[in-house]
Amino acid sequence: MGAVNATQRISIFQLVKPINIVEVINRYNIVELKKRGRRWMARCPLHDDHSPSFVVFPNGKWKCFGCGEYGDAVDLVAKVFKLKLIEAARMVARDFGIEANKPLSPADRKKVIRQARKREMERAFCEKLEQAHETLALLVRTINRRLATGGYQAHYDLAELLHKVDYYKYLIDCLLSNNAEIQLMALNSFNREFYV
Numbered sequence: 584m585g586a587v588n589a590t591q592r593i594s595i596f597q598l599v600k601p602i603n604i605v606e607v608i609n610r611y612n613i614v615e616l617k618k619r620g621r622r623w624m625a626r627c628p629l630h631d632d633h634s635p636s637f638v639v640f641p642n643g644k645w646k647c648f649g650c651g652e653y654g655d656a657v658d659l660v661a662k663v664f665k666l667k668l669i670e671a672a673r674m675v676a677r678d679f680g681i682e683a684n685k686p687l688s689p690a691d692r693k694k695v696i697r698q699a700r701k702r703e704m705e706r707a708f709c710e711k712l713e714q715a716h717e718t719l720a721l722l723v724r725t726i727n728r729r730l731a732t733g734g735y736q737a738h739y740d741l742a743e744l745l746h747k748v749d750y751y752k753y754l755i756d757c758l759l760s761n762n763a764e765i766q767l768m769a770l771n772s773f774n775r776e777f778y779v
């Protein structure tokens with residue numbers, strides 16, 4: 584393939600240059616762009632911007648008229664995600680399916696693997712949270728329904744579970760919190776309750 588040979592001496596920055604900056608911004612959810620004529624506008628992702636000061640030009644460059652930052656797609660990704668330019672370029676290349684001919688350095692490879700593992704762990708954690716939440720919610724609903732329809736007999740049958748409903752509701756609140764430590768604590772309590 585001639586194209587591959589032709590790119591061999593081209594730097595990663597040149598490889599990612601043709602990628603549309605609007606697609607890059609959307610891909611990484613950097614800001615919500617609004618079209619204004621041939622330009623795009625948004626609130627700046629780099630400073631606390633209350634009116635849209637961030638402009639993307641048709642030539643693929645951007646500038647913020649609030650904080651004065653400017654650059655191209657790779658500069659933006661680097662600034663937003665606090666990466667080195669080369670890391671930003673590699674990330675964009677990877678995510679847009681451009682194969683860089685130069686293999687990653689061992690250090691970069693480790694970093695990428697670490698990031699992938701972290702993302703994988705976060706995903707697995709979210710799945711466990713969801714499962715625990717579903718189980719507890721179903722349990723609370725079932726107990727409440729039995730209590731509502733089952734009369735005295737149900738209260739008698741469920742006596743042991745009855746005093747746990749409040750505790751389960753508390754665990755559900757913790758699972759739904761925004762604090763990962765509280766979520767983990769609730770998940771551990773859930774596992775102790777049901778799997779040990």
Ligand SMILES: [Zn+2]
Nearest residue numbers: 627630647650
């Ligand atoms: Zn700004």
